[in-house]
Amino acid sequence: MARTVRFAVIAAVAAAALALVSCTPKAETPKPQPKVAPPAIAQEGTLTVGVDLATPPYAGTDGGRIAGLDVDVATALAAKLGLGVRFVDVPPSEAATALAKAEVDAVMSVPFDPRSLARVSLAGTYVNDAPAFFVATDSTASVVPSLTVQAVGSQKIGVQTESLAYWLLLDELGEQQLTEFETLREALDALSSGDVDIVAGDAIVGAYIVRDIPTLHFAGLVAPATPLAVAVAAENTELSDAIRAALDELAADGALTQARRTWLGALPEFAADGSEDATTTP
Incomplete structure (x- = not known):
């Protein structure tokens, strides 16, 4: 709603x-x-x-x-x-x-x-x-968008099933590090509640969604x-x-x-x- x-x-x-x-x-x-x-x-x-x-x-x-x-x-x-x-x-x-x-x-x-x-x-x-990363913070303070695939380490990443971000990260990181969701909205809700550490998904769609959730922020690009x-x-x-x-x-x-x-x-x-x-x- x-x-x-x-x-x-x-x-x-x-x-x-x-x-x-x-x-x-x-x-x-x-x-x-x-x-x-x-x-x-x-x-x-x-x-x-x-x-x-x-x-x-x-x-x-x-x-x-x-x-x-x-x-x-x-x-x-x-x-x-x-x-x-x-x-x-x-x-x-x-x-x-x-x-x-x-x-x-x-x-x-x-x-x-x-x-x-x-x-x-x-x-x-x-x-x-582009496929992009989103992260959660404890406040509405802005985040420097510098996160890369190489920098995510072992953090748990939420992705929309069969999205471009999903396929790219499946190839780069393997299935064990990814948590799949039916929609990007569901993945970002999980990020907001702390169920995943990072979300990867469409930058434009994600940016629109996180305007509802001021503690979520664009954090960098998954790919060009x-x-x-x-x-x-x-x-x-x-x-x-x-x-x-x-x-x-x-x-x-x-x-x-x-x-x-x-x-x-x-x-x-x-x-x-x-x-x-x-x-x-x-």
């Missing part, structure tokens, strides 16, 4: 922030001209975007309203293109299929890696993610970060170019940083391999 209430609160704050960005009088603001049109997008005047509604804070629903980091970025992106926005539930793993069937124009949070590049066009990145990108159909160069330019504008005017801060709080920005910062577009 607490997570649901807080998701609604953050969603309201995010909506207010977006409203402030565009709160100039309508009489002084001419209606923006769309920068892309069919066939680059399926519907005239609207960017149809796939988001993963099952994975807050990327996206989720509360009271029938869709909100999240990807929702904020996609909404701002569509505005830069002079378009409205419509959301469809599409996990990143199904991006290529949804794009090939023209169910969506773009999909958020697709990893910028060779496997993705072989199936879709990655128009630009907007945030970096990967940029997350906006994917479009491989042949859709017009939309890809337009999205890339719009993301560059959003990075320059601070909108990407604001969206990240709204949903992830104090989680530091970490560079990915081949990326100078979390808002660099390829």
Whole structure:
């Protein structure tokens, strides 16, 4: 219940922030001209975007309203293109299929890696993610995020079953040091109660969860970060170019940083391999 209430609160704050960005009088603001049109997008005047509604804070629903980091970025992106926005539930793993069937124009949070590049066009990145460590303290004081796999010693580590962090640590440390949980939330609750010494899991999802638990802190990366990108159909160069330019504008005017801060709080920005910062577009 607490997570649901807080998701609604953050969603309201995010909506207010977006409203402030565009709160100039309508009489002084001419209606923006769309920068892309069919066939680059399926519907005239609207960017149809796939988001993963099952994975807050990327996206989720509360009271029938869709909100999240990807929702904020996609909404701002569509505005830069002079378009409205419509959301469809599409996990990143199904991006290529949804794009090939023209169910969506773009999909958020697709990893910028060779496997993705072989199936879709990655128009630009907007945030970096990684498997990360989280630790508990006796107070709300911040923690220097310097923990590494080599430094965990024999401490008991909580992980979500079959997550990326699980497979990486299983290979590095062996099964005996890992305690498995069905969800990252359950692992972090166990960390809070002292049942495990460390938790390893998705940095973005974990950072969102620990905002409920002020004695839990991001403590370092399990492995290098990967940029997350906006994917479009491989042949859709017009939309890809337009999205890339719009993301560059959003990075320059601070909108990407604001969206990240709204949903992830104090989680530091970490560079990915081949990326100078979390808002660099390829």
